[in-house]
Amino acid sequence: MLFFISGIRRNFIRPFTILPVIAVVTVNASGQAAPYFQQSVSYDIKVSLDVDRHTLLGRETLTYINHSPDTLTFVWFHLYPNAYKDERSVFAREEEERGINDIFYTRESDRGFMTLDTIRTGTTDLRREYKDGDETEMKAFLPRGLAPGDSISFFMSFTVKIPRFISRLGHLNLHFEITQWYPKIAVYDNTGWHNDGYHVLGEFYGDYGTFQVAVTLPENMWVAATGILTDEKEKARLAEMLDYTKRLDHLSEKALNQQLDSLNSVNKHMEENFRAGNIPLKTISFVAEHVHDFAWACDFRFLVKKTEYANTSIYLFVLPENYTAWKRADQYAQDAVATMTGWVGDYIYPSLCVVNSFNPYGGMEYNNLVLCAVKDQRGFKFLEEVIFHEIGHQWFYGMLGNNEMADAWLDEGLTQFCELRYFKEKYNGSFNDSWFMKTLLGKESTTHKEMFKKQLQLISSYNPALSPASGKAFSYRSRQEFSNVYLRPAFALNMLKYSLGDSVFTASMRTYYRKNLLRHPSGESLISAFNETTRQDWHWFFDEWVYSNKQCNFKAGRLYSQRSAGNDYRTTFEVIRADSIVMPLLVEFKTEKDSLFRRQLFADKVINTIEFSSADRVVSAHIDPDTSLLEFNPKNNSTGWNGxxxxxxxxxxxxxxxxxxxxxxxxxxxxxxxxxxxxxxxxxxxxxxxxxxxxxxxxxxxxxxxxxxxxxxxxxxxxxxxxxxxxxxxxxxxxxxxxxxxxxxxxxxxxxxxxxxxxxxxxxxxxxxxxxxxxxxxxxxxxxxxxxxxxxxxxxxxxxxxxxxxxxxxxxxxxxxxxxxxxxxxxxxxxxxxxxxxxxxxxxxxxxxxxxxxxxxxxxxxxxxxxxxxxxxxxxxxxxxxxxxxxxxxxxxxxxxxxxxxxxxxxxxxxxxxxxxxxxxxxxxxxxxxxxxxxxxxxxxxxxxxxxxxxxxxxxxxxxxxxxxxxxxxxxxxxxxxxxxxxxxxxxxxxxxxxxxxxxxxxxxxxxxxxxxx
Ligand SMILES: [Zn+2]
Missing domain, CATH: 2.40.160.50 (membrane protein fhac: a member of the omp85/tpsb transporter family)
Incomplete structure (x- = not known):
């Protein structure tokens, strides 16, 4: 599928040898005080869902091993559902500051919260306190210090009121998405505790470990979850469902629609039974290993399909009304896993669920489970885009578990980059969709210029008023401003790929994966993966493109081409940098006989001169002929225009x-x-x-x-x-x-x-x-x-x-x-x-x-x-x-x-x-x-x-x-x-x-x- 590189480009895509070459030191987190370590966790949770009252009742045993060099006297827990409690929560206040009114417009009875009824170790109840003004973060004091290497078990019982969808955890009638729902211990790493609360902007960070979760709920419910199902009876029921959807997929369009219609009336009838409380309960269990979170979703109307990639079963949980719209979703999911495996590394888990969701943000990633709430629109492949994006996060967040709050650019930027790359390589030149990616990454036309220009204002490369992409997620003032965190690093990586060539770039990404699998990487981990693979120092590049909001803008200067003493022509061309980011670039020259050739340049001066001799007179010069640079004004790159x-x-x-x-x-x-x-x-x-x-x-x-x-x-x-x-x-x-x-x-x-x-x-x-x-x-x-x-x-x-x-x-x-x-x-x-x-x-x-x-x-x-x-x-x-x-x-x-x-x-x-x-x-x-x-x-x-x-x-x-x-x-x-x-x-x-x-x-x-x- 990766046909993109043309012959002419291949000749020029090799590492820019003119870059300063450094003796690569293995970066050992030199700026940080303490050496790397990570804690391990083991959760055993029994939870029951009351579909009428929209509540969860849970009991949780958490075993926590302290691998840090420090003795811990307290630990932090995230009680995220308290974000939905009232208008005083941090989440609600941040929504208000940003002019978002989801909590404001939600009735009290539709809001949510969590109460931690007990927390003890052994028989000792733990003293606890909330973070100042934030009930999503709770500190629990340990009865005695937890020494390095020691472990401790916490016993907790909790109640969660599930809100109607406001943000991530939510329900709509009898559809439930149960995410960030259990008392979850915060990460303690070599930079300390990461007890960030639930914010409007910003996501999550968790310790890797094992989850055993038993869910009690009405027996007709289908459950998508992190990990694998261990319950034999439920497995048999699921197998029947898979047979049923396989048969559906062989039906003609008309017969399929009839079948889906008849399903509707069956479901209506079942909903009445739910209301009457006539559905018996079941308990099913899941086990997940090497994950840092556990999420699940359930709905009695789900139709479940299955596809596979390598050793992974990919399950799709689709609502009947979207069954036709999702007919290619299994293919999209499979492509996403295959593509990410090729570009980054293996998907190490046996299972992945793609769930038809009501998430108000369009899509969301959890370990082994992604939520997708969009539909295709005319000319836009939204479904494939979101499925790819959230599956991409299985790598950048899931298996390479960076702190999504502190280094949001690392998971969002890398995922966004892969998404852009996927669309470009899969659909290059042949489709009219995904205008945004296509236009910025290629030279094709788009029918959505006005929209596109608005999008450009979301990237600090075009809008200097924006902050750098490297900030803490909740420090951004609006979703628009936060877009820069996705887009600028994505386009920066695209430029890096262009400079390095595909194979070196991919090798660097695989180094990042290999060195950080099931660990907590930082920005420095990514940079050192590039440094190690290329034996060049790329700090300057990330400093400019991620940690600064500087612009990139080169301009064509004067071009002279005159006959020299021999029969040759002597050509001089000036590339003007002004205050632009320093970048390696290519210049394409055209001669009077219409032949084209290229020269490379590391444009680090204000005026950079290229000089060479050629047999024919040079008539024009064009900087960045493949439009690979994220330039503020790409229109001043040429010495002439062509009519x-x-x-x-x-x-x-x-x-x-x-x-x-x-x-x-x-x-x-x-x-x-x-x-x-x-x-x-x-x-x-x-x-x-x-x-x-x-x-x-x-x-x-x-x-x-x-x-x-x-x-x-x-x-x-x-x-x-x-x-x-x-x-x-x-x-x-x-x-x-x-x-x-x-x-x-x-x-x-x-x-x-x-x-x-x-x-x-x-x-x-x-x-x-x-x-x-x-x-x-x-x-x-x-x-x-x-x-x-x-x-x-x-x-x-x-x-x-x-x-x-x-x-x-x-x-x-x-x-x-x-x-x-x-x-x-x-x-x-x-x-x-x-x-x-x-x-x-x-x-x-x-x-x-x-x-x-x-x-x-x-x-x-x-x-x-x-x-x-x-x-x-x-x-x-x-x-x-x-x-x-x-x-x-x-x-x-x-x-x-x-x-x-x-x-x-x-x-x-x-x-x-x-x-x-x-x-x-x-x-x-x-x-x-x-x-x-x-x-x-x-x-x-x-x-x-x-x-x-x-x-x-x-x-x-x-x-x-x-x-x-x-x-x-x-x-x-x-x-x-x-x-x-x-x-x-x-x-x-x-x-x-x-x-x-x-x-x-x-x-x-x-x-x-x-x-x-x-
Ligand atoms: Zn994302």
């Missing part, structure tokens, strides 16, 4: 190419009727034009025959970095529906790319607006003329715990230049707050204050209608459809939608009381809110109004909010605004007002034509 190519009628964008979209559209507005035209966007990254990192350029034009007008728009936005933050400068110009709008500005964003709160946004802009044809609008609310302004805006995103807050202030001053006849200053302050009160209820508040002073055009005034302009429909269709009714965030009241009324000062506020109908955590299912709203506003110095300014406007109504659609139905308001020519009068209107509904949504579909500049 413009129309590649396809469907979008085939890639990070490394520039794309022009051409989108034909029809537009319509009620004044000028139908317009014909199109939109073209040259989008992203035009370094050959602007020399910067990211750039967007767009233009569109339409012709409206009814009014014989041509409207057009032009946008430009370019991103650069200043003080480690991303900044944009922009220029927009449009002539659209009787007005010219243009602005040029600069935006500085602070904290946003660190996924930080609060984030600060500063915007400075100069605008030129000209209204030259007022016929498009309600003349009462607009005035023709030119308006030149300078504006400065500050926006703070103040997300705090579960609430969202935003604050925005803007000052605009008109400049009396370019014939602008206006002279005014306008200040607006806007506030937005969204505060959850309970799982069901939340409150949203919008508050606006504004003031305008001087001579201003009518359209710039402060309006109480939701839109400053009278609304003329404006939509485009054909291959695209767009409907957009803007509620300009200007203090407008939904009840006054068609009653434009403006003034010089405004204070308005709105409260929405939202009821979450689905009662679901926000992150899991998009909530469906119904809302009741109340609004009030006071305008001062009304325009064209003969009455006094004594009106305070109110309205109230109901609405719904669902996935981007926001509908307001005002039911009552206290005034009615009547326009009579240029005069406005206001009348009491205490009645139901069904006259307006405000809907806000924005849906756009495009068909794009792509032109690529390669």
């Amino acid at each position: 413009l190519h129309l590649s396809s009628l469907l979008p085939t964008e890639s990070f490394y190419q520039n794309t022009i979209y051409v989108t034909p559209w029809l537009r319509h507005n009620s004044f000028s009727g139908w317009g014909y035209g199109g939109m073209g966007i040259v989008y992203d990254q035009l370094p050959f034009l602007f020399g910067n990192e990211s750039c967007a350029l767009g233009a569109s034009t339409y012709y409206f025959p009814r009014t014989n007008t041509v409207d057009y728009a032009f946008v430009f936005r370019n991103t650069t970095r200043l003080f480690e933050e991303f900044n944009d400068y922009f220029l927009n110009y449009s002539k659209w529906q009787g007005e010219i709008k243009s602005e040029v500005g600069f935006e500085y964003r602070l904290g946003q790319y660190k996924f930080e709160h609060p984030s600060h946004n500063f915007l400075l802009r100069f605008s030129y607006d000209e209204l030259f044809d007022a016929r498009y609008y309600d003349p009462a609310n607009v005035q023709e003329g030119k308006d030149v302004t300078v504006g400065i805006r500050y926006t703070a995103g103040l997300d705090h715990n579960l609430s969202t807050h935003q604050f925005d202030v803007e000052i605009r001053k008109s400049l009396n230049i370019l014939d602008g006849k206006y002279d005014y200053t306008k200040i607006t302050i806007e506030g937005y707050n969204d505060i959850p009160l309970s799982r069901r209820f939340s409150i949203t508040n919008y508050t606006n204050a504004g003031m305008i002073h001087g001579t201003y055009p009518a359209q710039t005034g402060l309006f109480i209608s939701p839109s400053g302009r009278t609304i003329y429909s404006d939509f485009g269709c054909f291959v695209g459809y767009r409907y957009f009714l803007d509620q300009a965030f200007s203090g407008g009241l939904a009840g006054y939608i068609n009653e434009n009324l403006s003034g010089r000062s405004l204070l308005s506020t709105r409260f929405d009381i939202n009821v979450n109908l689905l009662n679901s955590p926000k992150g899991q299912i998009e909530p469906l809110f119904i809302k009741v709203f109340f609004e009030g506003a006071k305008l001062w110095r009304l325009k064209n109004n003969s009455q006094d300014d004594r009106f305070v406007f109110f309205d109230a109504g109901i609405g719904i909010k669902l996935i981007g659609v926001d509908l307001d139905l005002p039911l009552w308001k206290n005034y009615k605004v009547v326009h009579d020519g240029m005069n406005v009068s206001i009348h009491p209107d205490n009645r139901l007002a069904f006259n307006s509904i405000l809907v806000r949504f924005d849906l756009t579909y495009y068909l794009q034509f792509a032109l690529e500049m390669k």
Whole structure:
């Protein structure tokens, strides 16, 4: 299956001999004080599951041998289920800090906990205490010191309340995933106790040993577990099931579906029996050796399949509703085990279970057991991806048991790397899935460029605001930031593989496996495996790529190729490194006769020069021709670009190419009727034009025959970095529906790319607006003329715990230049707050204050209608459809939608009381809110109004909010605004007002034509 390496590449893939070669010292954990040791454990647990009460009752005997050189006077136990206890647990507080509300939205009766009813050694009850503020960690004091080499047995009885799925341990109806469920002793190693609690980010660390677990549960349940089943009766039952699924797999699709349907009604019936308590209990036993954890899952509906690899039985526990979707899962699991065996080392256990799961994180790894909760989606092989990833962890976490909390990069980075490698080698070039891996690891196109760009922001190589990948897992502030822990080391290892060549790289990985099998490796263990295998020192590489967040970016410099004294050509090429990470790299040269050849270079200087002679003149040079480097800007690697190519009628964008979209559209507005035209966007990254990192350029034009007008728009936005933050400068110009709008500005964003709160946004802009044809609008609310302004805006995103807050202030001053006849200053302050009160209820508040002073055009005034302009429909269709009714965030009241009324000062506020109908955590299912709203506003110095300014406007109504659609139905308001020519009068209107509904949504579909500049 590993066909990837082409002949030409093989010639160049050998260890970069120009690297400094060191005499390899076997790294003996030189930085650490104490020599390596590991403790051993032996667990004997008897547990019964009460499926009605969602509880476990357990008795545990743990025999612990102290191999450390220290006498222990206490030990730490993890009581992880207490993470789900209440809103005060460390897990809950961390969720809150990160704006996750799983615990918050979980009813008390659906939460979980663990009580340790007894803990003793011999007949002595042990004194115990919790870690400060964290009931997931408990210290037990030993009656006498445990000397080096001695062993001790702990007897414990415990109760676990199993939560509905919040995090890892959980149930959904009669489906149970029992993980991190027993009192588990913390690891004591040569750096001390590792009594890390249960955190939102970060996983586990355990001592290797033996587990004997007997589970009592309803006899119809199927159990997937760590280790092997020892119960003969259950083995016979399992054999019957395997026969049954074997027969299922031979059925035609239609017959299979019928069979699965009939299974559904059998299962429904069985569920009723469960509810009635009519199912007798059974006790089954498992034994697991050389593992550091024990997990199990059960469900009476599981269909169990089996496949094999070498001496390992691979069991798949699949839910009937996913049986068809999982039809190739056994193949995926087998491929994963085979691949990892080849790349790293043998899977040493007799059994592996792959379980169809409800884990909210998609997948999770335990010894001999992986959970997988995803389904394939069109174009995405999610199922295979997660199965591979979690099985990959059987090596990096399972057999090579590093501390997942302290060195998360080591298990996640290595696993992610293997996953990327697997997808690249298995599907190279022939499938359209797994865009992310494909794009970064190869040069193929992807249809998901926007998504891809968002992913790039998760890697510190592209987003310098992120911390290095080597931090402690729980120190990361968000899941987004934590992604760097997976991705950056994965791509770093990919570069290392490229530099070393496949065979040397694989040999290094096998050294890592051989030296650390069933031990607790650290980052240093991995580095020394590479050092030992290659006889070179790779510390510099890991220091830069894992322990720092520095960028890699090389740039093509000058290229000279001139005839020398003989008949040869003398060529000089400069590779510019600037402040990039030092890297070995390849340069590909092209001669005037179109032949290609490569040179290697260790680019450690600011300007690195390659010089050589050749028979033909060299016309171009390309750094990193195989796109192996994780470079910040791979587009400045070449001395030239090769022209413009129309590649396809469907979008085939890639990070490394520039794309022009051409989108034909029809537009319509009620004044000028139908317009014909199109939109073209040259989008992203035009370094050959602007020399910067990211750039967007767009233009569109339409012709409206009814009014014989041509409207057009032009946008430009370019991103650069200043003080480690991303900044944009922009220029927009449009002539659209009787007005010219243009602005040029600069935006500085602070904290946003660190996924930080609060984030600060500063915007400075100069605008030129000209209204030259007022016929498009309600003349009462607009005035023709030119308006030149300078504006400065500050926006703070103040997300705090579960609430969202935003604050925005803007000052605009008109400049009396370019014939602008206006002279005014306008200040607006806007506030937005969204505060959850309970799982069901939340409150949203919008508050606006504004003031305008001087001579201003009518359209710039402060309006109480939701839109400053009278609304003329404006939509485009054909291959695209767009409907957009803007509620300009200007203090407008939904009840006054068609009653434009403006003034010089405004204070308005709105409260929405939202009821979450689905009662679901926000992150899991998009909530469906119904809302009741109340609004009030006071305008001062009304325009064209003969009455006094004594009106305070109110309205109230109901609405719904669902996935981007926001509908307001005002039911009552206290005034009615009547326009009579240029005069406005206001009348009491205490009645139901069904006259307006405000809907806000924005849906756009495009068909794009792509032109690529390669
Ligand atoms: Zn993982």
